[in-house]
Amino acid sequence: MTRSHSGGSQRQDNQGVSAPRRGPQLYFDALTKVKLLGEQFSSVFTKDTPDTADIKLQGPQYTPLEKLVVTEVGVRKLLMNFNPGKASGPDEIPTRLLKTLADEVLPVVVRLIRQSLSTSQLPKAWKEAWITPVFKCAMRLSQLPSHFADQCGM
Numbered sequence: 001m002t003r004s005h006s007g008g009s010q011r012q013d014n015q016g017v018s019a020p021r022r023g024p025q026l027y028f029d030a031l032t033k034v035k036l037l038g039e040q041f042s043s044v045f046t047k048d049t050p051d052t053a054d055i056k057l058q059g060p061q062y063t064p065l066e067k068l069v070v071t072e073v074g075v076r077k078l079l080m081n082f083n084p085g086k087a088s089g090p091d092e093i094p095t096r097l098l099k100t101l102a103d104e105v106l107p108v109v110v111r112l113i114r115q116s117l118s119t120s121q122l123p124k125a126w127k128e129a130w131i132t133p134v135f136k137c138a139m140r141l142s143q144l145p146s147h148f149a150d151q152c153g154m
Contacts, residue, residue: 041133070113076106090128 019026020036027033084096098105116122 037133041131068117070110070117072106072110075110075113076102079106079109087130090130091125 019028020033021027022036027036079098079102082095082099084094084099086095088094112123116126
């Protein structure tokens, strides 16, 4: 147990993360902490709906980029620079597999990129991402922005 500045006690785990609160209830188990923090993290982002997905923002018009040339050599170089230790994305294709099979998948990846550029459209799957908040060991709840802690009821 560690004492909080208000005089009460609040239990922290071995990494110094105070128990999150939902209403009057404090949660001490790691799984619930992750779920509550994940909910908080995702709540601060807006989600596209069919009504908002294609809205164009008003603002200054910029000159178009020069025509991009996508070459197999360039794409192969990018594939070979993948870090095999990184997690896969929503497509669930391991980066190690993409790097190992770079020569085999190269023509398809190049074709997809070129088509995307020529049509000015991204495949829907390329717009998805997995975002997972990760607590750093040195970060304490007191170091979080106040609006984060306030919204979590901490």
